[in-house]
Amino acid sequence: AVVSSLCSGRKLRSGNDPTWFSYATSNSVHNEIFLSADGGENYLFNSQTVNLRSTAGVSIGEWYHYCLCWSVSSRAGAIYHNGRQTGSFSTPTGRRLTLN
Numbered sequence: 001a002v003v004s005s006l007c008s009g010r011k012l013r014s015g016n017d018p019t020w021f022s023y024a025t026s027n028s029v030h031n032e033i034f035l036s037a038d039g040g041e042n043y044l045f046n047s048q049t050v051n052l053r054s055t056a057g058v059s060i061g062e063w064y065h066y067c068l069c070w071s072v073s074s075r076a077g078a079i080y081h082n083g084r085q086t087g088s089f090s091t092p093t094g095r096r097l098t099l100n
Contacts, residue, residue: 005069006021008021013060020036020037021035032097039058044070044091065081076088
């Protein structure tokens with residue numbers, strides 16, 4: 001099974017730059033992956049948005065470890081904070097990460 005993961009240490013912040021990480025291609029209508037700096041929006045393929053502040057109880061200015069994992073074969077995704085699963089999602093059949 002092919003599993004993709006995006007993991008990092010993060011510190012939520014507020015301000016005028018709301019994007020912490022995004023990945024898009026010229027072929028994508030939306031970002032393929034989007035993680036906001038304030039934790040309010042986090043998604044893969046513009047699917048279900050996960051709010052880190054409410055689901056993980058992470059506050060602005062707090063450091064934590066974050067992982068977004070996704071399996072191509074099962075279409076299942078999971079979100080982890082400090083090693084604890086705090087969210088899950090599924091993607092449409094046949095959906096793959098768009099590459100240019």
